[in-house]
Amino acid sequence: MQMETTRMTAAPLFDVPPAPSVAIAGSASHFPVRRVFCVGRNYAAHAAEMGNEVDRAAPFYFTKSAHAVIPSGSEIAYPAGTRDCHYEMEFVIAIGADAHEVSEADAMDAVYGYACGIDLTRRDLQAQAKDGRKPWDLGKDFENSALMGAITPAPAFGAPGDQAITLDLDGKRVQEAKLSDMVWSVPEIIAHLSRFYRLAPGDLIYTGTPAGVGPVVPGCALSGAIDGLEPITLTIAK
Template sequence: MSGYLFDTPKIQSIPVKGEAAEYPINRIFCVGRNYAAHAAEMGGEVDREAPWYFIKSPSAYVASHATVPYPPGTANFHYEMELALGLGAPVFRADAAEASAAIYGYGCALDMTRRDRQQDGKDHRRPWDLGKDIENGAVMAPLTRASDWQPMGQRIHLAVNGEIKQDASLEDMVWTVAEIVSHLSGFYHLIPGDVIMTGTPAGVGPVVAGDKITGGIDGLDPIALTLSDPE
């Protein structure tokens, strides 16, 4: 038996700085409330016992500098600027050193969110999928290899139409990247291709059709996204 009933989805992949080959995406894990100021602005607190997560589908990926339509089903579409990492080795029940060694590279990312649909989930104690797992909702810039860049308190920032909205330091993260990978590896056999988005600082807010989002983390390729009219 061979073949499939219909065409299989394209493998989503992220460019890598200085490489001809791209980084294929297996899964996208996202860390919730990893900056205390963002947790506060969302009306919550950081869970300091352990990180927690939600998942975006690989099909949510879109490359930086894309123009995408304002999504359906929302009237409150938000940006969230984040540091993303991609694993380059299998990791399971790892300590922090093993977790850090498994990271292939880092990049800028946007976790785009239907905030009203996310709030629906919170209000009714339902999953956040409609709020978070959005087509074109995982925006990623090219990765930089971990051998060339390490998180050491660099500035993380975002602007909408040139106006700064988020401006913080990676030092503000509650959980370090090594702690996140180590903790998550206690629940999953993580493999190369698994991407982790590490949370957003305070200053999130809505965007509308016609807006241009730009962001950066010192030392990494910047990120950009333009919103066009709804389909």
């Protein structure tokens, strides 16, 4: 005798904040954020300034919570638990289609668009984790640590190549490179990451930072730009 079971819908114990979303350039629509992936050591000069070598066998990743995402123009408090918070200017890929075990030739079909981003890092906590051979979560995944500019749809941006990527700290240029300086290209990153995750609309991929990273302090202002994309700004409150 088969027994029928009734699925009961229980009321949630408490409410949680909705998933964040990112503005889309020239559109009233927003891009809802599902997950945030970040590529480590994707610029050889940055890896060298941190005392590391690039592993050219394959890219590696860390993640941030979706609720780390904040919009350009934000003013935030100095992050808790650190005395050495660093800026890292990044080129961000916004995924707009399912991608699982895709080839490099097909990887670009999954791209919705691109944006400027800043990955804030609690460098002292990251260094402690590295020394102890522990995960980087405390150093990388925290509130307000993933600044996002408006997303420009891929057709309007074109192919990533020699576009300049820059960051100014209090009006002084501190980071400058070209997207072509990335060790791993956009299709290589998507194809490789899709072997381990079923990428889907709403996923963001921060593609790494050029050399020139450094600390922020209360009261400083950051301004980042990538040719062809909406610029971004961030202020650390006094």
